[in-house]
Amino acid sequence: MGKRAVAAAFARDDSADFAEVATRYRPQIFRFLLASLRDPDAAETLTQDCLLKAHRNWASFRGESSVMTWLLRIAINLQKDHWRSRRLQFWKLTATNSVDAQDASQWLPSGESSPEQQVMAKDQVRLVWKVVKGLSDRQRTVFLLRHVEEMEIHEIASTIGLSEGTVKAHLSRAMVRVRAELGGKR
Structure with missing residues (x-):
């Protein structure tokens, strides 16, 4: 039986x-x-x-x-x-502990990035997109659906017709590659 x-x-x-x-x-x-x-x-x-x-x-x-x-x-x-x-x-x-933007503007330093910080951020984004472009089609698709579209694993699986385990594997491999290319930095 x-x-x-x-x-x-x-x-x-x-x-x-x-x-x-x-x-x-x-x-x-x-x-x-x-x-x-x-x-x-x-x-x-x-x-x-x-x-x-x-x-x-x-x-x-x-x-x-x-x-x-x-x-x-x-x-x-x-x-x-x-x-x-x-x-x-x-x-x-976050909503409960948030501060009104008008009040905060009076006692917080300017939130604007310095020119150096802006250049570094643009370089970091450019590098991430370069790495993502080099991923396999499935890894790139899963990565973008998860991190750009903010879809859940089950939603991605349903959308592209893969099992959740396969989606997780592709996402994991993509993340490993992106982190490696960024020198282990997030």
Whole structure:
């Protein structure tokens, strides 16, 4: 009997103890979230949220995928929500702590760049575009969609018809090359 058949039978068995599922898969979910978030507290919280959500929806699990795949999908969705929430919190905090531009102009030094800084910035941008131009077509496309269009990995994958893993690989290679050409500077 294959994994899916076992999962489907397990899911259909109303007497199946969800605690067994939680005990069995919790370490893998936590490891995934910890690797993704690099924050043990957030990973622990999202692991608990994942298992709670799975428990609430256990009766509706259809067994079309393995239990682990189903749990990871829940974890990935929670992770995306977490990142969206963090970005939103950043902008809320920024808006709350922002200073009116009119007030700031009276006590801040001029925000204009010196001629030297402007030349250095233009040279840096020119170098980045030169490196990007030398990337492979896929790497360049992924790089531009991510950093110019500010698209999420899943959006890029959907847009250009590649898997998310392939998009991440191309983006990683592009970033390594750009950083190497810039001398390791961002």
